[in-house]
Every structure is written in C-alpha cells, then in structure tokens.
Amino acid sequence: MSAGVKPTENVSAMDPAARGRVCLIGAPNSGKTTLFNWLTGLNYKPVNYPGSTVESAEGFTSERWGQACFVTDAPGTYSLFPKSFEEGAAVDSLFQHPTHGPARLVIAVADVNQLSRHLYLVQQLIDAKFRVVLALTNIDLLRESGRDLNVEELEKALGLRVALINGQSGEGVDRLMSSVQAELNQSFDAPAYQRPTSWSKEKCETAFQDLLRLQQRVVFRRGAVPASDARLRSRRIDRVLMHPVWGLVFFVIFMSLIFTSIFWAAAPLMDAVDSAFGALASWAVDSLASRPLLSDFVGNAVIGGLGSVLIFLPQIFILFLGISYLEDSGYMARAASLIDRPLSKLGLNGRSFVPLLSGYACAIPAMMAARTISSKKERFLTVFIVPLMSCSARLPVYALLLSFLLVGTSAWWGGLALAFIYLGSLVVGAVASGVANKILKTNEDSMFMLELPVYRRPQLRTILKQVLSKTRSYIVKAGPVIFVLSLFIWAASTFPNYQAEDPTDRLTKSYAAEVGRMIEPVLEPMGVDWRVGVGLISAFAAREVFVSTLAVVFHITEENEESLQASLLQQMRQATFPDGTAIFTVASVVGLILFFMIALQCVATVGVARREFGSWKWALTQLVVLNLVAYILAVVAVQGLRLVGIS
Amino acid sequence: MGVAETLRDKKSGFEGPLVDFQGPVVLQSRLMELGFVRGEVLRVEGCTPFHDVIVSVRGTEICLRPQEAECLLV
Numbered sequence: 001m002s003a004g005v006k007p008t009e010n011v012s013a014m015d016p017a018a019r020g021r022v023c024l025i026g027a028p029n030s031g032k033t034t035l036f037n038w039l040t041g042l043n044y045k046p047v048n049y050p051g052s053t054v055e056s057a058e059g060f061t062s063e064r065w066g067q068a069c070f071v072t073d074a075p076g077t078y079s080l081f082p083k084s085f086e087e088g089a090a091v092d093s094l095f096q097h098p099t100h101g102p103a104r105l106v107i108a109v110a111d112v113n114q115l116s117r118h119l120y121l122v123q124q125l126i127d128a129k130f131r132v133v134l135a136l137t138n139i140d141l142l143r144e145s146g147r148d149l150n151v152e153e154l155e156k157a158l159g160l161r162v163a164l165i166n167g168q169s170g171e172g173v174d175r176l177m178s179s180v181q182a183e184l185n186q187s188f189d190a191p192a193y194q195r196p197t198s199w200s201k202e203k204c205e206t207a208f209q210d211l212l213r214l215q216q217r218v219v220f221r222r223g224a225v226p227a228s229d230a231r232l233r234s235r236r237i238d239r240v241l242m243h244p245v246w247g248l249v250f251f252v253i254f255m256s257l258i259f260t261s262i263f264w265a266a267a268p269l270m271d272a273v274d275s276a277f278g279a280l281a282s283w284a285v286d287s288l289a290s291r292p293l294l295s296d297f298v299g300n301a302v303i304g305g306l307g308s309v310l311i312f313l314p315q316i317f318i319l320f321l322g323i324s325y326l327e328d329s330g331y332m333a334r335a336a337s338l339i340d341r342p343l344s345k346l347g348l349n350g351r352s353f354v355p356l357l358s359g360y361a362c363a364i365p366a367m368m369a370a371r372t373i374s375s376k377k378e379r380f381l382t383v384f385i386v387p388l389m390s391c392s393a394r395l396p397v398y399a400l401l402l403s404f405l406l407v408g409t410s411a412w413w414g415g416l417a418l419a420f421i422y423l424g425s426l427v428v429g430a431v432a433s434g435v436a437n438k439i440l441k442t443n444e445d446s447m448f449m450l451e452l453p454v455y456r457r458p459q460l461r462t463i464l465k466q467v468l469s470k471t472r473s474y475i476v477k478a479g480p481v482i483f484v485l486s487l488f489i490w491a492a493s494t495f496p497n498y499q500a501e502d503p504t505d506r507l508t509k510s511y512a513a514e515v516g517r518m519i520e521p522v523l524e525p526m527g528v529d530w531r532v533g534v535g536l537i538s539a540f541a542a543r544e545v546f547v548s549t550l551a552v553v554f555h556i557t558e559e560n561e562e563s564l565q566a567s568l569l570q571q572m573r574q575a576t577f578p579d580g581t582a583i584f585t586v587a588s589v590v591g592l593i594l595f596f597m598i599a600l601q602c603v604a605t606v607g608v609a610r611r612e613f614g615s616w617k618w619a620l621t622q623l624v625v626l627n628l629v630a631y632i633l634a635v636v637a638v639q640g641l642r643l644v645g646i647s
Numbered sequence: 648m649g650v651a652e653t654l655r656d657k658k659s660g661f662e663g664p665l666v667d668f669q670g671p672v673v674l675q676s677r678l679m680e681l682g683f684v685r686g687e688v689l690r691v692e693g694c695t696p697f698h699d700v701i702v703s704v705r706g707t708e709i710c711l712r713p714q715e716a717e718c719l720l721v
C-alpha cells in the first residue's frame with residue numbers, strides 16, 4: 001500500500017494500514033487540513049480518488065504518538081447529504097472509500113468557536129454509527145475571546161473523546177492522538193454504518209436547538225470580555241475590504257500585486273532556468289560534437305524538452321503562492337463574495353474565481369479547483385473557460401510576438417500590451433461564458449452561500465504544502481506530455497533527412513515540413529506559411545514549444561551567442577514567402593496573438609478536461625470550439641487589417 | 648405575501664428571528680445545514696458592492712446571493 005510513503009523502520013512489524021483507516025472529516029474552514037498537516041508532517045502524499053479527480057491526501061501519523069496510523073484527508077462537507085461533487089467524495093470516503101473501504105475511525109474536526117453549527121455533522125456521524133473522536137480547533141481564538149470549554153462535560157454529553165487543538169502551535173495533537181490510539185486498540189467489529197436518508201426540517205431544528213443548549217452548557221466565560229478578538233478584528237477589517245467602494249479598490253490592488261509578481265518575482269527566475277538549460281544544452285552539444293545526431297538529440301531534444309517543462313515552475317509556483325496566501329488568510333472567500341454577482345450573470349459562481357485566477361498559472365490545477373462549485377452548470381462553464389485564461393505557457397509566445405511588433409519602443413509598451421492581452425483573455429472568457437450560459441438551459445438551483453472565515457495569519461507550512469501539490473499536478477500531468485511531444489517534434493523535424501550537413505536542408509525535407517506544407521492552404525488566410533504551421537502544430541505539446549520550434553524551423557541553433565530571442569527575431573524579419581513577401585507582418589503577428597489567446601493547444605489540458613467534464617464529448621467539444629473560434633478570429637483580424645491597409 | 652418579509656429586503660443592521668423558508672428545497676436544506684433554522688436570530692452585517700447579503704448566524708458570517716436571502720422569511 002502506498003509505496004512512496006513508509007512509516008519509519010523497525011518499531012512495529014504491523015502494517016499501520018492493517019489497523020484500519022482513520023478518516024478526517026469536517027466542514028470547510030474547520031481547520032481540517034492544518035490538523036492533517038500536524039498529524040502526518042511530511043509523511044503524506046496527495047492522491048486522487050480513483051475514477052474522479054477529487055484531490056485528497058493520505059499519510060501516516062508520526063511514531064512519536066505510538067504505532068503509526070493510516071489517515072486520509074477528505075474535502076470539507078457540512079453534512080452527510082452532499083450538495084457538490086466534492087462533498088460527495090468526502091461522504092463516500094467515510095462509508096465506502098473507493099480503494100480503502102469504509103473508515104475504521106473518524107476524526108471529526110469542528111471549529112470550537114462555531115461549536116453548535118459544526119457539531120451538526122458530528123451528530124450525523126454518531127447517528128450513522130461511526131466511531132468518532134472529536135477534534136475542536138481554534139481553541140486559541142476561543143480563549144482569546146475570554147472563554148473556554150469544559151471538555152469532560154462535552155465528552156460526557158456526546159459520548160466520545162474530545163481534544164482541543166491549537167492549529168497554530170500544534171497544542172492538543174498529543175491528546176487527540178492518544179484518543180485515536182485508544183480507539184484503534186479496541187476490538188473492532190465489521191462496521192454496520194447506516195447511511196442516512198435526508199433529515200426533515202423538524203429534525204434539523206431540534207438538532208440545532210439541542211446543540212445550541214449543549215454549547216451554552218460547555219462553553220463558559222473565563223475572565224473579562226476582551227476589548228478585541230478575532231471576530232471583532234475581522235469585522236473591522238471587513239469594514240474596509242468589503243466596503244462597496246474600497247472593497248473593490250483593494251480587490252483590484254491585491255489582484256494587480258499577484259499578477260505583477262509574475263514579472264518582478266518570477267521573470268528573473270525564469271530567465272535563470274532558461275539560461276541554465278541553454279548552457280547545459282550547448283555544453284552537451286559541444287562535448288558530443290563527434291556524433292552530430294546524438295549531440296543534436298541530447299542538446300536540443302532532451303535538454304530543450306526538459307527546459308520547456310521546467311521554465312514555468314517559477315511562475316506557477318509564485319502565482320499559487322499568492323493564491324494560497326490569500327486563501328489561507330481568509331481573503332479569498334471575501335474576493336469570491338465580492339464578484340459573485342457579476343460572475344453569476346455570466347453563469348458562473350463566486351467560487352469560480354479561484355479556478356479562473358489559477359488558470360493564469362496553469363489550466364490543469366485550475367480546472368481541478370472548480371470542484372468546490374456545487375451547481376453542475378456553473379462548474380461546467382468554469383472548466384470550459386479556464387483554458388482561455390492566459391496560462392504561463394503563453395507568456396514566452398506573447399513575449400516573442402510582442403517584441404516583434406513593438407521593436408524599438410520602450411519596455412513600457414510591451415508591459416502595457418501584455419496587460420491588455422491578460423485583460424483581453426478575461427473579456428473573451430466572459431463573452432464565452434455568457435454565450436454558453438444562454439445556450440445551456442438548466443432548471444437546477446445554483447448556490448453560493450459562502451462562509452466568511454475570520455482573518456488569520458496564514459501558516460507557511462500549510463501554504464507551501466498546497467502550492468507544492470498544485471505545482472506537482474502541473475509537473476505530473478503536463479510534464480511528461482510536454483516532454484514526450486517535444487521529443488516527437490524534434491524527431492519529426494530531423495528525420496528522414498537527418499544526415500544532411502546543412503540544417504535548413506535537413507528541415508525542409510523533414511516529416512514536419514511535409515505536414516506543414518499539407519496544412520498550408522488552411523494557414524494562408526492567417527497570413528503565415530508552413531513553417532509557422534509546424535510551430536502551431538508543435539504548440540499542441542505545450543504552447544511555448546511554438547517558440548522553440550520556430551527557433552528550429554528558422555534555424556537558430558548553433559550560432560546563438562546572444563539570446564535565442566534576438567536571433568529568432570532577426571530571422572523572423574528576414575523570413576519571406578517564395579514570392580518574396582514577408583511572412584511576419586503586423587497583421588499576421590496580431591493574428592497569431594489572437595490565435596494563441598483563444599486556442600486550446602495543450603494536450604495535457606484536454607486529458608484533465610475529460611475527467612473534469614466526465615466525458616470525452618465535452619472535452620472534445622471544448623477543444624474543437626476553442627480552436628475553431630481562435631482560427632476564425634485570427635483570419636478575420638488578419639484580413640481585416642489588410643483591408644484597412646495594414647499588412 | 649403575508650406579514651413575513653424576506654431577508655433580502657432587510658437593511659444592514661437588521662436583527663430578527665427566522666420565521667420560515669420559501670423557495671427551492673435544495674437551497675432550504677443547505678441553509679438549514681449552515682445553521683439557518685426557525686427561531687434563530689439573524690443579523691444583516693452588510694452587503695457586497697454587487698448586493699450579495701452578509702448575514703451572521705450563531706456568530707458566523709455567511710455571504711448569500713439575493714435569491715438565497717429571499718428564501719429566508721423574517
């Protein structure tokens with residue numbers, strides 16, 4: 001079981017998984033993930049539920065608390081009656097986990113400051129006959145507000161063991177684990193869980209009233225009412241951040257900070273990765289100079305391919321860092337609330353905001369982030385338009401094309417044009433969603449109802465873990481596809497005429513060139529030739545491969561003393577059709593930019609989309625629609641510009 | 648309809664008990680799970696720039712769409 005993660009050696013011979021699975025469950029914002037981090041430390045791995053892409057994590061508890069226990073984390077849920085895909089997966093993980101079966105023991109996580117509300121789920125767990133240990137989080141906030149909790153009284157009332165947890169310091173995790181160990185050491189009969197049918201309105205009411213009475217009994221005041229506590233602080237912050245005017249101003253400021261960080265923080269790192277791989281490639285080419293084909297393969301295909309995967313890591317990492325920081329601080333819930341209305345007009349949801357924002361890093365984790373949306377249609381539309389957000393792979397393409405258009409102007413123009421493209425992708429996404437919203441009719445009731453958690457200082461550990469898991473989904477899902485396709489593109493542009501001395505000769509007689517010439521009639525209206533066609537096809541590996549392929553087809557390989565881009569730009573200026581007219585003109589480059597803004601050219605994304613949509617039908621529809629629209633708009637732009645005299 | 652008004656019509660600062668529900672059953676059931684049960688005192692904390700309503704129930708703030716606030720009769 002779970003090969004990569006082994007509980008540390010020799011303490012006990014018994015497989016911790018054989019003791020049964022401990023399932024962590026709780027409402028969203030109950031502090032579940034933080035607790036999971038305390039329990040497992042680094043001894044965990046993110047997993048997908050088989051058959052779906054709901055992300056979860058599983059791991060083993062540290063042996064400092066006795067024999068290791070096998071723990072799974074699940075998405076947040078308010079009740080055992082799921083209302084979204086993600087909640088469904090959480091409930092399934094209790095009753096019948098797709099790989100691990102029913103849970104042996106449940107750690108129910110509840111925020112002690114919202115005791116009566118969060119115990120509602122606990123009540124349902126008890127009714128369903130689960131063996132439950134209760135972890136009450138945020139005890140530090142309760143004490144800060146001059147109150148405390150009578151643990152013995154609560155344990156007696158509920159008939160289960162209770163631990164008070166401070167997620168910031170880890171206090172209370174010891175006690176929780178000794179309860180867990182005690183429960184696991186008890187004899188265990190085959191579970192007879194009773195999956196409940198829905199609760200009546202009356203039953204709900206009685207439960208909530210009872211729980212409120214219970215809360216009043218166990219939570220007591222200790223000392224004076226403090227001048228301020230987390231809730232009051234949050235309210236004061238919200239007077240500004242949720243203000244009708246200032247709220248929007250700060251929203252724009254925060255988002256601008258996140259986006260500009262792509263440039264001031266990520267760009268230097270991306271340059272570093274770029275030049276490191278460039279150096280590595282030329283070293284490989286030099287040291288294998290005696291065998292030209294091999295040196296070309298290692299230098300340009302293997303090292304180049306790896307480089308094109310890794311160059312985006314800084315940008316993806318930094319964008320997700322910003323997003324996770326805002327999520328953990330509590331601001332993201334506010335941001336989602338602020339723009340829920342405008343988004344709902346387009347058939348989306350406030351909860352679409354994080355997926356769309358993530359789409360600017362990489363569409364793959366972004367699509368998966370849409371799973372918190374309960375309405376099928378809103379989730380569908382979100383996944384549909386995520387690829388329209390300008391993901392990091394488009395950046396090198398825009399950088400190249402914009403520097404062609406804006407040659408000799410100040411860097412400010414480039415930045416402005418890029419900002420325009422980024423905003424433009426939002427507008428295109430909005431239009432696409434609005435149109436699709438008109439076409440798709442459902443009578444389903446969509447929901448927003450978002451809890452606004454109190455503001456808290458985010459914990460670095462928790463954030464880093466989330467960022468790493470999202471970055472990982474890019475590397476794991478997109479990496480291999482990009483790498484293999486770039487090897488393939490290299491082969492297609494090298495063979496069959498690989499022995500030719502002159503690289504141009506080699507390429508013009510390659511398979512890639514043949515395919516490019518085949519599709520040339522389609523490309524003609526876009527104002528480009530077969531060589532750009534080869535670039536566009538190769539961009540299906542990953543968009544940025546367009547740049548490196550152009551470099552190959554226009555022969556920027558050996559003599560690149562200066563940057564690749566400078567020599568490529570020079571080649572692009574000189575490139576002509578057989579009749580001598582220039583290929584790269586203002587019109588054709590604008591057309592290419594438009595094409596890249598809209599086209600879905602990422603095989604890895606299509607694979608993830610299929611799972612998120614739940615069918616090939618919609619994944620392929622998305623693929624065809626986005627590419628067709630991209631092509632048509634590019635053609636219209638090129639021909640339109642020519643019509644008004646801009647070639 | 649009747650004497651009861653919906654939470655949607657209430658201004659910031661309003662405080663009063665939840666009398667009953669109306670509207671789609673799914674919304675009602677999720678609202679109940681969040682702690683909106685009859686007799687519970689609700690308080691309108693404010694609204695977002697685009698008129699979603701921020702309500703506090705049992706000490707927790709929850710942002711509701713207008714059509715969700717409309718399900719709550721106060």
